[in-house]
Amino acid sequence: MMDDLSLVMPEVVLCGFGLLLLLIEAFLGEKSKSLLGILTLIAASSALFFVLRLSRLNGEAFFGLYSLDPLASLIKGLILVILVLITVASIRYVERENAIAGEYYPLLIFSTLGMMIMVSTTNLLTIFIGVELMSISVYVLCGMFRENVRSAEASLKYFLLGAFASAFLVYGISLLYGSTGSLDIRAYSEAISAGNYSSVLMLGVALITVGFAFKIALVPFHMWTPDVYEGAPTSVTAFMAAGVKTAAFVTFLRIFYTAFLPVIKDWGGVLWLIAVITMSYANLTALVQENIKRMLAYSSIAHAGYILVAFVTGERSLSSSIIYYLFAYAFMNIGAFTCVMLMERKGEENLDIDSYAGLSGKHPLLSLCLSIFLLSLTGVPPLAGFMAKFYVFSTAIKAGYVWLAIIGVLNSVVAAYYYLRVIMYMYFKEPVKEIGEIDLSSPYFLVVFICIFFLLYLGIFPRDLTLLAEGAVSVFF
Amino acid sequence: MVEHSYNLYLLLSAILFTIGAIGVITRRNGIIVFMCIELMLNAANLAFISATGIQKALEGMIFVFFVMTVAAAEAAVGLAIFVMIFRLKGTISVDEMNLLKG
Numbered sequence: 001m002m003d004d005l006s007l008v009m010p011e012v013v014l015c016g017f018g019l020l021l022l023l024i025e026a027f028l029g030e031k032s033k034s035l036l037g038i039l040t041l042i043a044a045s046s047a048l049f050f051v052l053r054l055s056r057l058n059g060e061a062f063f064g065l066y067s068l069d070p071l072a073s074l075i076k077g078l079i080l081v082i083l084v085l086i087t088v089a090s091i092r093y094v095e096r097e098n099a100i101a102g103e104y105y106p107l108l109i110f111s112t113l114g115m116m117i118m119v120s121t122t123n124l125l126t127i128f129i130g131v132e133l134m135s136i137s138v139y140v141l142c143g144m145f146r147e148n149v150r151s152a153e154a155s156l157k158y159f160l161l162g163a164f165a166s167a168f169l170v171y172g173i174s175l176l177y178g179s180t181g182s183l184d185i186r187a188y189s190e191a192i193s194a195g196n197y198s199s200v201l202m203l204g205v206a207l208i209t210v211g212f213a214f215k216i217a218l219v220p221f222h223m224w225t226p227d228v229y230e231g232a233p234t235s236v237t238a239f240m241a242a243g244v245k246t247a248a249f250v251t252f253l254r255i256f257y258t259a260f261l262p263v264i265k266d267w268g269g270v271l272w273l274i275a276v277i278t279m280s281y282a283n284l285t286a287l288v289q290e291n292i293k294r295m296l297a298y299s300s301i302a303h304a305g306y307i308l309v310a311f312v313t314g315e316r317s318l319s320s321s322i323i324y325y326l327f328a329y330a331f332m333n334i335g336a337f338t339c340v341m342l343m344e345r346k347g348e349e350n351l352d353i354d355s356y357a358g359l360s361g362k363h364p365l366l367s368l369c370l371s372i373f374l375l376s377l378t379g380v381p382p383l384a385g386f387m388a389k390f391y392v393f394s395t396a397i398k399a400g401y402v403w404l405a406i407i408g409v410l411n412s413v414v415a416a417y418y419y420l421r422v423i424m425y426m427y428f429k430e431p432v433k434e435i436g437e438i439d440l441s442s443p444y445f446l447v448v449f450i451c452i453f454f455l456l457y458l459g460i461f462p463r464d465l466t467l468l469a470e471g472a473v474s475v476f477f
Numbered sequence: 478m479v480e481h482s483y484n485l486y487l488l489l490s491a492i493l494f495t496i497g498a499i500g501v502i503t504r505r506n507g508i509i510v511f512m513c514i515e516l517m518l519n520a521a522n523l524a525f526i527s528a529t530g531i532q533k534a535l536e537g538m539i540f541v542f543f544v545m546t547v548a549a550a551e552a553a554v555g556l557a558i559f560v561m562i563f564r565l566k567g568t569i570s571v572d573e574m575n576l577l578k579g
Contacts, residue, residue: 125540132547136554143558149565153574155558160510160571163551164501167517170544171494174524174537178487181532183540200487227577 004061007068010050010076011116017043018109025102033101037091040105041084044112048080064184065123071472072120074323075250079119082243082330083112089338089447090235096346096439097233099144108239111137115247122258124173124183127251131169131215134247135162138240142232154231161224165214172207175200188259205260212255215248218308219278222301229297230351234344237293238337241300242330249307249326257316257476264314271312272404278305279411286418290352292340295418296333299377302415303329309408310392313399316476320469321391327465328384328458332376335451339370342444343435350435356422358431363438367426369448374419376455379412384458391466486527493520507562507569511555518548 005012021039024032055073060066086108094101111134118130139162143155177183179201180191191201210221217225229237256264264271279302286298307329310321343359343366344350360367376385389412396405458465493516500513522541529537559569566573 125536125543128540129543129547132550136547136550139554139558143561146561147565150576152558152561152565153576156507156562156574157577159551159555159558160501160507160514163511163514163555164498164517166547166551167494167497167514167521170518170521171490171524173540174490174521174528177532177537177540178483178524178528181528181534183536231577 003059004066007054007057007059007061008066009054010047010080011113013050014043014047014109014113014116017046018106018113021106021109022102025106029102033095034091036101036105037087037094040087040109043109044080044083044087047116048077048084051076051080065126066117066121068120069472069475070468071250071254071323071475074468074472075119075246075326076116078327078330079112079115079243079247082239082246082334083108085334085338085447085450086235086239086243088443089238089334089341091443092439092441093233093235093341097145098346099233104141104144107137107141111141111239112243115243118251119247119254122185122254124176124185124255127255128170128173131248131251132166134244135166135215138162138236138244141236141239142228144233144236150231151233152231154228157224158228158232161214165211165221168207168214169211172204172209172211175204175207179204185255185259189261192260192262202263205263208255212248212252213274216245216252216304217301218274218304219281219301222278222282225301226294226297229300230291230293234293234337234341237297238334238341241296241333241337245300245304246326246330249304249322253311253319253322254475256311257314257319257473261314261316264312268312268314271308272401275305275308275312275404276407278302278308279408280305283411283414283418286415289418290354292351292353292356292422293337295353295422296336296340299415299419300333302411303377305411306389306392306408309401309404310395312404313396313401315395315399316473318395318398319473319476320466321388321395323469323472324391324458324462324465325388327469328376328388328455331451331454331458332373332383332385335448335455336370336373336377338444338447338451339366339373342366342438342440345436345438353422353425354432355435357425357429357433359426359435361431362435363440365445366438366440369445369452371423371426372452372455374423376459378416378419382456382459384455384462387459387462391462480531483527483531487524490520490523490527493517493523505570505572507559507571510571511552511559515548515552518544 059068114130114133118127139159142158143152145151179198213221282298282301289295307325376383379386379389393405497513497517525537525541
C-alpha cells in the first residue's frame, strides 16, 4: 500500500494543493489573489519534482487501476509545464479581468489532475474518471466570466457537447466490457488477436473513437471548438488547446495502440478520411476568420488532423512523432494565445485581426514574438513546428501513406496563408484602429520567452526529445 | 438462457441510448437536452449491469457507481451553468445560443 502511494505522489500533491487553495480563498477572500497564483506554481513544481523523481520507474498500483510508465511520466511532465506556463500568464490576466481567483486556480489544478490520471493508466474506469475530472473542471473554467454572455455561452455549449461525448465514451466502454469482461485495455488486444471480432466489440471501439474525437476536436465532431475557444477566457482557451488536447490525444493513442491496433488496420480508411477532412475543412474555414481566437481554434483543429496523419499509420515504432508534435504544439499555442492575451483588453476587445494592423510600429517586441509563434505554427525551420510536421509526414511516408502526406503538406501550404496574413497585418499595414494601452507586464513576457526558448531548442536539437519520445512509446511493444 | 437475456438487455440499453441521442439532437430546451444525456448515461449503466451478469466479474457494477457519481457532478455543474445563462439571457433555449458563430 505504501508503495502504491509513493507511485501516485505527483497526483496526491496536486490534489492536496487544490483543496488547500479552496480553503485559503474561503478564509482570506479577495486579498489572496496573487498568493493563490504563487501557490499554484508551487503545487505544479512540486508535482513536477515528484514526476521527475519517479520518471525511471515502471509499475502498477491499486490493483492495476493505475500504472506508471515512461509515456505517462513524459506526458505528465509536459502537462505540468503547461500548468506552470498558464498559471504565470494568468497572474495578471485574472487581475485585469477581475475573475474569481479562488475558483480559477483550484479548477486549473483539478483539471490538470484529471489529465494526469487519464494518461497514466491502462484501466478504462480510471481513464473515465480522469476524463470527467478534466472536462467538468474545464466546463466551469470556460464560464469563469460570469457577467460575460459569450463566456457563459461557451461554457454551456462545451458542457452540453462534452457531456454528450462522455455518454458515447461510457456506452462504448460498457460494450467493450460486455464483450470481453474486462476493463483493462491490454485484455482487448488479447481478445481481438484471439479472434473476437464480435459486432458488440467493434461498436464499442467506434463509440470510444467518437467520444475521443469530440475531446480532440476532429471533424465532424468539432462543432463546439471554434465557439468555445472564442468565448472562453483566453487563458482557459490556451489551457484547452494545449493541455486538454494533449491529454486526450495521448489517452486515445494509448487505448488504440495498446488495444485496437489490428482494428486500426481494418479501419484505416475511415481514419484516413477523418484526417483528410479534418485538415482540409479546418484550414479552409480558418482562411475567412476575422477573430484571432477563432482562427487559432480552427488552426488547432487542423493540427489535430496533422497528428491524426501519424496516428492512422498504426506504426507503433513511429508513434514517437505524435509525442513530439504534441510538445511542439503545446508551446506554440500557449505562446500565441499569451500574445493574444497581451493584446486584448478587459471585455475582450482587440480580438479581431484588424487590431493587429501596424502593431510592429508601436510594439516591436510583441509583434516579433507573435510572428515567431505563427511561423512555428506554419512550420518554418528552425522552429519546432517544422520538425513536428516533418516527423509526422515522414512517418506517413515511411508507412506507405504517401497520398496522406501529400495532402498534409498541401494543407500546411494553405494554412500558411492565414498565419502569414496576421504577420503581414502587423508589419506592412497602417494601424486602422486605436488599440489603447497594452499591459506589457513581465509575467506574460516570461511565458512568451520560455515558449520561444522551447520552440528553438526543440527545433534545433530535436534529438533529445525524440529519444525521450521513443523511450515513451516503447510501452506499446 | 443467460446469453439470451443479456442480448435482450443490451437491445433495451441500445434503444434507450438512441432515444437519448435523438433527444439531444432534436430538443431545444437546455434542461431537456441534459435529461437526454442522463438517459444515455443510464443506458450505459444498464449495459454494464447486464454485462456483469454474463461476465461474472464485478468491475461493471463498480463502474455503474462511478457513472452515477460523475452524472451527479455533471448535473451540479450543468444546472449552475443553466442558471448563469438564464440570468444573462432570460432563456435556456439552445437555439438562442447564437452569439458565437462563424
